[in-house]
Amino acid sequence: MMNLDIEKLKYLLNTTEREIGHLIDNVLSDSREDPHYSAVYASNQIKCYIQIMNELGEKLPYSNVEEFFRVNAYTEDEYKAFEESRKKESEYYIGVQY
Numbered sequence: 755m756m757n758l759d760i761e762k763l764k765y766l767l768n769t770t771e772r773e774i775g776h777l778i779d780n781v782l783s784d785s786r787e788d789p790h791y792s793a794v795y796a797s798n799q800i801k802c803y804i805q806i807m808n809e810l811g812e813k814l815p816y817s818n819v820e821e822f823f824r825v826n827a828y829t830e831d832e833y834k835a836f837e838e839s840r841k842k843e844s845e846y847y848i849g850v851q852y
Contacts, residue, residue, distance in 0.1 A: 760810065767807060774799050775826060781839060782832055793840035794847045801852040 777799065780791040800819050807814055816822045823833040844851055 764807075764810060764812065767803060767810075770799070770803055774803065774822075778823075778826075778828070778836065781836060784839075786839070789839065789843070792843060792847070793836055794843050794849075794851055796836075797840050798850065798852045 774796060777791065777796045781789070781793045781796055784791045797819055800822050804814060804817060804822070816825045820833055823836070828836075
């Protein structure tokens with residue numbers, strides 16, 4: 755088994771957190787009729803990020819998708835719009851959904 759450099763993994767994960775924010779912004783500004791960005795994928799990213807950071811012993815100020823939105827200064831209406839997109843998309847999304 756190879757040695758895992760935890761500090762480098764954390765560095766990459768912290769970069770991932772910013773990228774998740776960009777993805778959320780794209781989902782929120784995307785067309786509702788013909789979306790090009792995936793709310794399901796963004797939700798999967800958030801859930802995986804939280805789980806892995808917790809497994810690494812990192813304390814996060816959120817423990818789920820809704821809290822992630824709140825901590826990152828999204829409004830309640832933005833969270834509701836995101837969830838609406840995610841639920842609609844989840845009906846036809848091909849791939850894993852966490």
